[in-house]
Amino acid sequence: DADVTQTPRNRITKTGKRIMLECSQTKGHDRMYWYRQDPGLGLRLIYYSFDVKDINKGEISDGYSVSRQAQAKFSLSLESAIPNQTALYFCATSGLGLAGVNEQFFGPGTRLTVL
Amino acid sequence: GENVEQHPSTLSVQEGDSAVIKCTYSDSASNYFPWYKQELGKGPQLIIDIRSNVGEKKDQRIAVTLNKTAKHFSLHITETQPEDSAVYFCAAGSGYSTLTFGKGTMLLVSP
Numbered sequence: 001d002a003d004v005t006q007t008p009r010n011r012i013t014k015t016g017k018r019i020m021l022e023c024s025q026t027k028g029h030d031r032m033y034w035y036r037q038d039p040g041l042g043l044r045l046i047y048y049s050f051d052v053k054d055i056n057k058g059e060i061s062d063g064y065s066v067s068r069q070a071q072a073k074f075s076l077s078l079e080s081a082i083p084n085q086t087a088l089y090f091c092a093t094s095g096l097g098l099a100g101v102n103e104q105f106f107g108p109g110t111r112l113t114v115l
Numbered sequence: 116g117e118n119v120e121q122h123p124s125t126l127s128v129q130e131g132d133s134a135v136i137k138c139t140y141s142d143s144a145s146n147y148f149p150w151y152k153q154e155l156g157k158g159p160q161l162i163i164d165i166r167s168n169v170g171e172k173k174d175q176r177i178a179v180t181l182n183k184t185a186k187h188f189s190l191h192i193t194e195t196q197p198e199d200s201a202v203y204f205c206a207a208g209s210g211y212s213t214l215t216f217g218k219g220t221m222l223l224v225s226p
Contacts, residue, residue: 102147
């Protein structure tokens with residue numbers, strides 16, 4: 001089984017709808033992240049959480065919210081989806097490895113289309 | 116905050132040639148520099164990383180070099196193969212912060 005799973009893998013929705021993307025991990029990591037990927041723009045950080053009680057905004061948090069339900073679960077919500085939120089969304093996890101490095105493990109992604 | 120620039124955005128090579136992707140970063144506090152490979156339809160996967168106390172690291176056909184003074188690091192792939200075709204991302208950060216990613220390089224290796 002995959003270490004980091006995302007559901008759904010694909011979603012088409014309409015402007016104004018509320019959408020939740022879910023992420024689960026079995027790696028036992030404390031840190032979890034949500035990224036957005038757009039062509040030519042790379043991976044941009046939306047929100048991150050360093051433990052269950054910790055939530056932090058990333059570079060592009062406007063229009064998004066998150067919930068860390070447990071160490072293994074981190075959800076991303078779009079309260080009122082708009083077309084420019086059409087993108088590929090990735091969840092990632094990390095734990096502190098040797099010497100404090102921060103290797104991140106990514107899920108397979110969710111392709112979201114907002115019409 | 117950290118800013119990572121990555122070049123080129125696309126790179127086409129013939130099978131067997133070498134490929135080099137370059138990145139620069141802005142925050143002198145960054146001490147961890149990973150490279151990720153993203154194949155079509157998949158999430159990014161770590162292929163090699165380097166820490167600030169090391170100038171070069173090799174793993175078979177791939178190598179990464181780091182120049183902390185100039186704040187730049189590079190990925191070198193030798194003897195490229197068609198299966199090396201993918202999008203490659205560099206990133207910079209530290210164990211106590213998040214990672215900042217470059218915009219990516221699409222590498223195409225032609226047989």
